Amino acid sequence: xxxxxxxxxxxxxxxxxxxxxxxxxxxxxxxxxxxxxxxxxxxxxxxxxxxxxxxxxxxxxxxxxxxxxxxxxxxxxxxxxxxxxxxxxxxxxxxxxxxxxxxxxxxxxxxxxxxxxxxxxxxxxxxxxxxxxxxxxxxxxxxxxxxxxxxxxxxxxxxxxxxxxxxxxxxxxxxxxxxxxxxxxxxxxxxxxxxxxxxxxxxxxxxxxxxxxxxxxxxxxxxxxxxxxxxxxxxxxxxxxxxxxxxxxxxxxxxxxxxx
Numbered sequence: 001x002x003x004x005x006x007x008x009x010x011x012x013x014x015x016x017x018x019x020x021x022x023x024x025x026x027x028x029x030x031x032x033x034x035x036x037x038x039x040x041x042x043x044x045x046x047x048x049x050x051x052x053x054x055x056x057x058x059x060x061x062x063x064x065x066x067x068x069x070x071x072x073x074x075x076x077x078x079x080x081x082x083x084x085x086x087x088x089x090x091x092x093x094x095x096x097x098x099x100x101x102x103x104x105x106x107x108x109x110x111x112x113x114x115x116x117x118x119x120x121x122x123x124x125x126x127x128x129x130x131x132x133x134x135x136x137x138x139x140x141x142x143x144x145x146x147x148x149x150x151x152x153x154x155x156x157x158x159x160x161x162x163x164x165x166x167x168x169x170x171x172x173x174x175x176x177x178x179x180x181x182x183x184x185x186x187x188x189x190x191x192x193x194x195x196x197x198x199x200x201x202x203x204x205x206x207x208x209x210x211x212x213x214x215x216x217x218x219x220x221x222x223x224x225x226x227x228x229x230x231x232x233x234x235x236x237x238x239x240x241x242x243x244x245x246x247x248x249x250x251x252x253x254x255x256x257x258x259x260x
Contacts (some may be wrong), residue, residue, distance in 0.1 A: 049087070058186060135208075
């Protein structure tokens with residue numbers, strides 16, 4: 001689900017599919033669609049499946065089809081700065097740069113397609129890769145079992161949300177709960193807590209479940225405190241243990257039910 005998953009984006013997908021006029025391509029798990037540092041890339045319309053974008057800093061973004069990848073290099077002419085790989089089986093169509101620009105210049109709907117694609121690029125340059133703010137799931141090693149327990153209680157709700165997690169916690173969420181993590185940052189000791197805090201400041205996080213281990217000294221304890229302060233400053237609800245985590249997710253899930 002993309003940051004621009006509205007009517008104009010849906011129409012963009014239809015228009016690009018029409019422009020491609022190519023047969024659907026079926027990709028295998030782990031197949032690379034775009035390499036970092038490429039000077040020229042095709043535009044991929046991901047029809048189904050998931051793709052992983054790995055940034056130069058090592059963070060990972062997961063996009064689920066229908067979506068688009070390859071737009072930044074296509075629009076700017078610059079080398080790609082991220083690698084895009086398939087997760088599981090992926091179906092796509094693609095446009096070469098030549099075919100794309102010919103279509104834009106010759107078709108009446110070309111300017112509207114270009115406008116919507118530029119808006120998608122602008123959103124992504126501002127770190128907005130998903131349609132809703134993330135729910136962050138982070139826990140120290142001694143508290144990961146608690147977070148797994150809470151996530152299992154609300155797995156149905158969490159499976160419908162874009163999720164943000166640090167590397168090791170994200171692995172537990174996927175392996176033990178079956179949740180797909182939309183954005184994976186570094187582990188806490190290598191800067192992951194700071195990355196989560198940055199996304200909070202940018203308005204890209206709606207809630208944080210961060211279970212620290214109060215009985216174990218942490219080498220990055222200053223980052224832990226900084227994340228808590230950022231949430232307070234930005235008025236983002238934060239749960240720090242199993243009890244508060246259950247109440248927070250219960251509130252969020254009830255809010256979703258009420259608004260639907």
